[in-house]
Amino acid sequence: MADATANLSGPRGPKPRKALSRRNIILYGILALVSLYYILPLWVMVMTSLKGMPEIRMGNIFAPPVEITFEPWVKAWSSACTGLNCDGLSRGFWNSIQILIPSVILSIAIASVNGYALINWKFKGSEVFFTILIFGSFIPYQIMLYPIVILLREMGIYGTLWGLVLVHSVFGMPILTLLFRNYFSSVPEELFKAARVDGAGFWGIYFRIMLPMSLPIFVVAVILQVTGIWNDFLFGVVFTKPDLYPMTVQLNNIVNSVQGVKEYNVNMAATMLTGLVPLIIYFASGKLFVRGIAAGAVKG
Amino acid sequence: MSSKPMRKRMLRNVNAKIAAIPMIITTLVVFVGGTIWSVVYAFTGSKLLPKLKFVGFDQFDRLWSNSRWMVSIENLMWYGIFALVFTIAVGFLLAVLLDQKIRFEDTFRTILLYPFALSFIVTGLVWQWLLNPELGIQAVVRGMGWTSFTFDPLYTPELVLVGLLMAGLWQGTGFVMCIMLAGLRGIDEDIWKASRVDGISKWKTYLFVVIPMMRPVFITTLVIVAAGIIKLYDLVVAMTSGGPGNSSQVPAMYVYDYMFQAQNLGQGLAASTMMLLSVLIVLIPWAYLEFGGKKRG
Numbered sequence A: 001m002a003d004a005t006a007n008l009s010g011p012r013g014p015k016p017r018k019a020l021s022r023r024n025i026i027l028y029g030i031l032a033l034v035s036l037y038y039i040l041p042l043w044v045m046v047m048t049s050l051k052g053m054p055e056i057r058m059g060n061i062f063a064p065p066v067e068i069t070f071e072p073w074v075k076a077w078s079s080a081c082t083g084l085n086c087d088g089l090s091r092g093f094w095n096s097i098q099i100l101i102p103s104v105i106l107s108i109a110i111a112s113v114n115g116y117a118l119i120n121w122k123f124k125g126s127e128v129f130f131t132i133l134i135f136g137s138f139i140p141y142q143i144m145l146y147p148i149v150i151l152l153r154e155m156g157i158y159g160t161l162w163g164l165v166l167v168h169s170v171f172g173m174p175i176l177t178l179l180f181r182n183y184f185s186s187v188p189e190e191l192f193k194a195a196r197v198d199g200a201g202f203w204g205i206y207f208r209i210m211l212p213m214s215l216p217i218f219v220v221a222v223i224l225q226v227t228g229i230w231n232d233f234l235f236g237v238v239f240t241k242p243d244l245y246p247m248t249v250q251l252n253n254i255v256n257s258v259q260g261v262k263e264y265n266v267n268m269a270a271t272m273l274t275g276l277v278p279l280i281i282y283f284a285s286g287k288l289f290v291r292g293i294a295a296g297a298v299k300g
Numbered sequence B: 001m002s003s004k005p006m007r008k009r010m011l012r013n014v015n016a017k018i019a020a021i022p023m024i025i026t027t028l029v030v031f032v033g034g035t036i037w038s039v040v041y042a043f044t045g046s047k048l049l050p051k052l053k054f055v056g057f058d059q060f061d062r063l064w065s066n067s068r069w070m071v072s073i074e075n076l077m078w079y080g081i082f083a084l085v086f087t088i089a090v091g092f093l094l095a096v097l098l099d100q101k102i103r104f105e106d107t108f109r110t111i112l113l114y115p116f117a118l119s120f121i122v123t124g125l126v127w128q129w130l131l132n133p134e135l136g137i138q139a140v141v142r143g144m145g146w147t148s149f150t151f152d153p154l155y156t157p158e159l160v161l162v163g164l165l166m167a168g169l170w171q172g173t174g175f176v177m178c179i180m181l182a183g184l185r186g187i188d189e190d191i192w193k194a195s196r197v198d199g200i201s202k203w204k205t206y207l208f209v210v211i212p213m214m215r216p217v218f219i220t221t222l223v224i225v226a227a228g229i230i231k232l233y234d235l236v237v238a239m240t241s242g243g244p245g246n247s248s249q250v251p252a253m254y255v256y257d258y259m260f261q262a263q264n265l266g267q268g269l270a271a272s273t274m275m276l277l278s279v280l281i282v283l284i285p286w287a288y289l290e291f292g293g294k295k296r297g
Helices: A002-007 A022-049 A053-058 A071-078 A090-120 A126-136 A142-155 A161-184 A189-197 A202-213 A215-231 A234-239 A247-255 A264-285 A287-297 B003-011 B014-019 B021-041 B058-064 B067-098 B105-117 B120-130 B137-143 B160-185 B189-197 B202-213 B215-230 B234-239 B251-261 B265-296
Strands: none
Touching: A022 A071, A022 A264, A022 B067, A022 B105, A022 B120, A022 B160, A053 A264, A071 A090, A071 A264, A090 A126, A090 A161, A090 A202, A090 A215, A090 A247, A090 A264, A090 B014, A090 B021, A126 A161, A126 B021, A142 A161, A142 A234, A142 B021, A142 B251, A142 B265, A161 A215, A161 A234, A161 B021, A189 A202, A202 A215, A202 B014, A215 A247, A215 A264, A215 A287, A215 B120, A234 A247, A234 B251, A247 A264, A247 B120, A247 B234, A264 A287, A264 B105, A264 B120, A287 B105, A287 B160, B014 B021, B021 B265, B058 B067, B058 B265, B067 B105, B067 B160, B067 B215, B067 B251, B105 B160, B120 B160, B120 B234, B160 B215, B160 B234, B189 B202, B202 B215, B215 B265, B251 B265
């Protein structure tokens, strides 16, 4: 063995690459250009929201503000008008929060138990329901909108926040169940069997073993649901009333209202405010966000 | 037959069955029940309220002779083809670039993916502002001296889909890139070693070895992106509201307007049935390839 290594006395390891090879210049050049295209809209959004209207009319949308003003943000938050309401986007923000929190908790609670039951407590027909659930996630929502309106009306919660919470929980179920099912299937079965031998039941195993073991996947699920529900527009329009509209719907009504002079700085501040929640989640969560969307793409 | 074993079987796993009640209700009542309800009522003359007065294929005849619906279908088709080809081609190319063991991979990925975290409404409004003819990109280019430069897609009926595509691609390409990158990472390192030993160039390896190996990833992406395109709604509402004129109408908008605004429920349901049909055309061959083959094999 010693001889063998001694004979390999030439240079070892991969050939060192020059930092400024032609390949690298092209590679990083393309990536930098593409990144620029991706960053520009965010840049323009922020810059516009910090300018006054005279400066916007005079200048270049890509230029940073000469005089920074936060007035558009204040106006967008507290006094921008939609129809007769002039209390700004804050109303939509609080509506969205009130929709978001129960929807996230309810949908994750249901889906995690589902995923657990589908893996460890299979019953006759459980796989059939799961298959329908996954197929259901591809069906256009439009076909189920009206029947859901009728169901919610029968239940007396049509047009309320709770109706919308229920809708989000129902439509969050396919992807979340898939997510939890895939995760729980990777938990060693011996663990489950050992707990069974020790006399733990359905809920005992769920709360004492599965739940504590799967905190990362719960975080992924929260990220998925928070961004998904926050960004929803269609369900908000269909299942709530103007006073209870979530932030996205109110934002669209503010910006695309036909009356009055267009205040582009206020519009962009409002857009930025609405985008801020998912952006913060995105930048804070990093790789977990990627894991969430990968889970959605990988077939179960 | 005594009822004892029967009852025993029902009680087996009773907690799991109780826990699965929300899922069972969702699938049976909302997904299956709701879909059947809508398809059945699409054959009725329901106006403001659902009424079981069957009119045969009347609603569908009316639908397909409505010029607004025809425009919607045509728009969706063109938007769909371009969006599919571009997101998948560009998404894959970007994934390949990111897969070259580059520095700052995380930074690039973070930049390329952030639009996906934003809603279509936010995306649409930002691009509406960028494409504003008096103050947006057109004005900036003109300000630099090229005074005859014209790029005003949102107010030009023939170009409005280009405007929608710019925004849609900006929002969705990062997502495809991420899936593709995961697919590339799933390919065995030995493939690369083998192709290097055989002296096959890198791009040839991608074209003839890696892409065929990633076929399932491509198909899954295709189905997910296609199913998303058929639902296209928020982006159009935010960017153009279907205008100028009717030039950027899409099916989902037609459904919403007839169901909730024009009080012509039957017509809205017929349109949504057509949407369902188009998804099934995408979905059934995929399900057949994905699951049908395996069961027999």
